[in-house]
Amino acid sequence: PRIFIELARSYASAGLLEKSVEALKRMEAHGCVLSAPAYNSLIDAFVKAGYHQKALAVYRVMGQSGLRPDTYTFNVLMNAFKKAKKIDSVCKLFGEMQNQNCTPNVVTFSTLIDALCKSGEVGEAVTVFADMKTRGCRPNVFTYTSIIDGLGKAGQVDKAFFLFEEMGAEGLVANRVVYNSLIHGLGRTCRVDAAGKLFREMVSKGLQPDYVTFTSLVYGLGVAGRVSEARRMFEEARNFGCALDTSLYNALIDSLCKAKRLDEAWEVFGNLEE
RNA sequence: CCUAUUUCAAUGCG
Numbered sequence: 001p002r003i004f005i006e007l008a009r010s011y012a013s014a015g016l017l018e019k020s021v022e023a024l025k026r027m028e029a030h031g032c033v034l035s036a037p038a039y040n041s042l043i044d045a046f047v048k049a050g051y052h053q054k055a056l057a058v059y060r061v062m063g064q065s066g067l068r069p070d071t072y073t074f075n076v077l078m079n080a081f082k083k084a085k086k087i088d089s090v091c092k093l094f095g096e097m098q099n100q101n102c103t104p105n106v107v108t109f110s111t112l113i114d115a116l117c118k119s120g121e122v123g124e125a126v127t128v129f130a131d132m133k134t135r136g137c138r139p140n141v142f143t144y145t146s147i148i149d150g151l152g153k154a155g156q157v158d159k160a161f162f163l164f165e166e167m168g169a170e171g172l173v174a175n176r177v178v179y180n181s182l183i184h185g186l187g188r189t190c191r192v193d194a195a196g197k198l199f200r201e202m203v204s205k206g207l208q209p210d211y212v213t214f215t216s217l218v219y220g221l222g223v224a225g226r227v228s229e230a231r232r233m234f235e236e237a238r239n240f241g242c243a244l245d246t247s248l249y250n251a252l253i254d255s256l257c258k259a260k261r262l263d264e265a266w267e268v269f270g271n272l273e274e
Numbered sequence: 275c276c277u278a279u280u281u282c283a284a285u286g287c288g
Contacts, residue, residue: 006280041281048279075282082283110283145284180285211276212286219286245276247287 001032005041012045017054020045021061036062040072047080055080071097075107082115090115106132110143117150125150126159141167145178152185160185176202180212187220192229195220211237211245218248222255230255231264246272 004027011020046055081089116125151160186195221230256265
């Protein structure tokens with residue numbers, strides 16, 4: 001079945017609906033069972049390629065062939081509409097799956113929470129977050145990252161911090177992405193010292209900071225007007241063996257320009273061209 | 275773009 005799914009996914013990434021479904025169905029002629037996971041995989045491939053409508057079309061084909069959509073199916077579709085910024089459709093699907101006695105799992109809740117955060121409804125996200133707990137679904141690191149990021153972007157860094165600590169108390173191990181989210185949130189609100197402290201903390205735990213980490217730190221220092229430190233942090237990235245990404249240069253040049261240190265900005269810009 | 279993935283979700287830049 002593996003081969004047919006892979007072939008179907010290839011067609012999907014090229015946006016070919018008919019061909020992909022045909023490839024998937026072909027497995028039955030070869031004695032394989034065409035199951036829900038196979039359809040889910042194909043739907044996901046269309047979502048990843050940005051074809052939300054075609055993903056939905058496959059979902060309908062699935063229903064017509066008598067297969068019940070499962071939790072994964074709904075998760076993939078909710079993610080599709082989240083990416084398309086159709087928050088109403090995400091919520092609708094969430095309700096729909098429960099009408100069909102399909103149980104939401106931690107991915108379902110995480111996706112919903114992330115969708116709400118990204119559409120500016122952080123309050124709603126917090127409600128859902130509390131909801132999932134009372135329904136016996138434990139948030140994981142993905143869930144926490146979404147809500148921490150959402151709160152940070154909404155300027156509610158203190159709440160974000162609170163949840164970060166709650167996460168640790170729940171026995172979940174913070175990874176690089178959570179740290180990055182919180183550091184970014186702190187940087188936006190000029191709380192660079194707290195951001196720096198977290199940076200050291202993540203390093204001491206053996207986590208490898210990446211270009212996202214450093215971009216957030218440099219950007220935060222720049223916004224706070226602490227340009228020399230921004231320059232030093234940029235060098236720090238080099239010391240950590242972090243690839244000097246364009247976004248990192250961007251953050252530094254931005255900081256220098258804001259501080260009217262244009263000569264230095266040009267100089268850095270010159271390094272970028274090589 | 276970057277990243278990631280072979281059934282699903284999280285951080286960056288433009």
